[in-house]
Amino acid sequence: MQNRYSHIVLGLGATGLSVVRFLMQKGITPLVMDSRRQPPGAKTLADEFPDIELVRGGFDCRYIVQAQQLIVSPGIALDTPEVRAALDMGIEVIGDIELFARELASRKPCVIGITGSNGKSTVTTLVKDMLADAGHKVVMGGNIGTPALDLLSQDADFYVLELSSFQLETTSSLNCIAAACLNLCEDHMDRYSDINSYRDAKVRLYQQTRFLMYNREDELTKPDEPMNQNSFGLDVPESDGWGIVDGQIFHGTSEIMALDNIGIIGSHNHANVMAAMALVDACGVDKNSMVNVAKAFKGLSHRCELVAEKNGVYYINDSKATNVGATVAAIEGFDSHLGDIYLIAGGDGKGADFAPLEGVLSQVTELITLGADGDKIAKLKSGTVQVKNMKQAVEHAAAEAMSGDIVILSPACASLDMYSNFMARGDDFTQCVEQIADA
Numbered sequence: 001m002q003n004r005y006s007h008i009v010l011g012l013g014a015t016g017l018s019v020v021r022f023l024m025q026k027g028i029t030p031l032v033m034d035s036r037r038q039p040p041g042a043k044t045l046a047d048e049f050p051d052i053e054l055v056r057g058g059f060d061c062r063y064i065v066q067a068q069q070l071i072v073s074p075g076i077a078l079d080t081p082e083v084r085a086a087l088d089m090g091i092e093v094i095g096d097i098e099l100f101a102r103e104l105a106s107r108k109p110c111v112i113g114i115t116g117s118n119g120k121s122t123v124t125t126l127v128k129d130m131l132a133d134a135g136h137k138v139v140m141g142g143n144i145g146t147p148a149l150d151l152l153s154q155d156a157d158f159y160v161l162e163l164s165s166f167q168l169e170t171t172s173s174l175n176c177i178a179a180a181c182l183n184l185c186e187d188h189m190d191r192y193s194d195i196n197s198y199r200d201a202k203v204r205l206y207q208q209t210r211f212l213m214y215n216r217e218d219e220l221t222k223p224d225e226p227m228n229q230n231s232f233g234l235d236v237p238e239s240d241g242w243g244i245v246d247g248q249i250f251h252g253t254s255e256i257m258a259l260d261n262i263g264i265i266g267s268h269n270h271a272n273v274m275a276a277m278a279l280v281d282a283c284g285v286d287k288n289s290m291v292n293v294a295k296a297f298k299g300l301s302h303r304c305e306l307v308a309e310k311n312g313v314y315y316i317n318d319s320k321a322t323n324v325g326a327t328v329a330a331i332e333g334f335d336s337h338l339g340d341i342y343l344i345a346g347g348d349g350k351g352a353d354f355a356p357l358e359g360v361l362s363q364v365t366e367l368i369t370l371g372a373d374g375d376k377i378a379k380l381k382s383g384t385v386q387v388k389n390m391k392q393a394v395e396h397a398a399a400e401a402m403s404g405d406i407v408i409l410s411p412a413c414a415s416l417d418m419y420s421n422f423m424a425r426g427d428d429f430t431q432c433v434e435q436i437a438d439a
Helices: 013-025 042-048 081-088 096-103 120-133 165-169 195-208 267-281 287-296 324-332 357-363 374-378 390-400 422-434
Strands: 007-010 031-034 054-056 069-072 092-094 111-115 138-142 158-162 176-181 212-215 229-232 242-245 248-251 254-258 305-310 313-317 341-345 366-369 406-409
Touching: 007 013, 013 031, 013 042, 013 096, 042 054, 069 081, 081 092, 096 165, 111 120, 111 195, 111 267, 120 138, 120 158, 120 267, 120 287, 165 195, 176 195, 176 267, 212 267, 229 242, 229 267, 242 267, 248 267, 254 287, 267 287, 267 324, 305 422, 313 422, 324 341, 324 357, 341 357, 341 390, 366 374, 366 390, 390 406, 390 422, 406 422
Parallel strands: 007 031, 007 069, 031 054, 069 092, 111 158, 111 176, 138 158, 176 212, 212 229, 313 406, 341 366, 341 406
Antiparallel strands: 242 248, 248 254, 305 313
């Protein structure tokens, strides 16, 4: 070992590259380490920064113990032995979001943070679009799209960040003008010991915002101590809260818009729209911009996305539903639908408890399962059809469904047992649907 490094970046990929670029702009040459032999971004790193050393296939403690700061990518758990050793030695361990926060520390609050188990990307995009409609310069990133540090090169009035629990574990200095925790359900139980430790990571955001929006229908999102807060829900709002009265979104006693005019389907998306409206309201955006965007926004790919209508049957791609809570929300979102519902579910459950699915499966006419944990989900409903792949699942559903019915891919599981990511899974579903013959 010849060089001693003050800063070490653990984990390459898009986030690690953004950290390297940021540090180099500050005149700091870091050491990069990745546990993978062929880390994504290795070629880009070599092309952009040929002098930066990359240690592959593990984390070398000889370097780590001499560092002043470790910048850890979200995919690396803090209980990784080498990271734990650094923490025990008093070495600072942070992530890219904390670097981002410190860079903006001298500015007035201009960050909007969105976390939760489900709906983050939808709400983040809605917030960005509403702020833009109101004439603000706004950029979006974090856990969606562009890494946060890469956003700093853009001139913006507001930075809208989707924030995962992994990112929040290493973040303490965000000074958000507004933030929200949309909902909480079991997710990443292969990384967290229980739902409470997962919640602890999420609610770290609460002490880093001027205004907090929480879901009053989800006890886990409620702050433990009173703060500058408000709530949203699908029920009638109290006081200045956001809610629904006679098919209309209300903010307190002020009518905002009819649910029928919202461009995205499902009651869970109505809650997402309300959360976005509340966040931009805290930033001074008027009702017109909120309504304009809510009407025009048709949703994100792989998130309750209507991909086709074949022979009168609606096919919905909700491949982003990588946990039980997302699938529960999707099925509950169609509780007023008059036709039958055919649900395709299964994949890698990440150690989650599938029991909360059982209640909503009563709304499902037929359950079709696949993937590594498909058999576990199948046990929750009698008459479940188990298949080997997406093609079989779609063909079976198409043969059974009739005009007015819904066939929805909402897996309640991650995709890595069968696909490279949830997008590939959703694309496979869509392609299989496209092959259905017209009657």
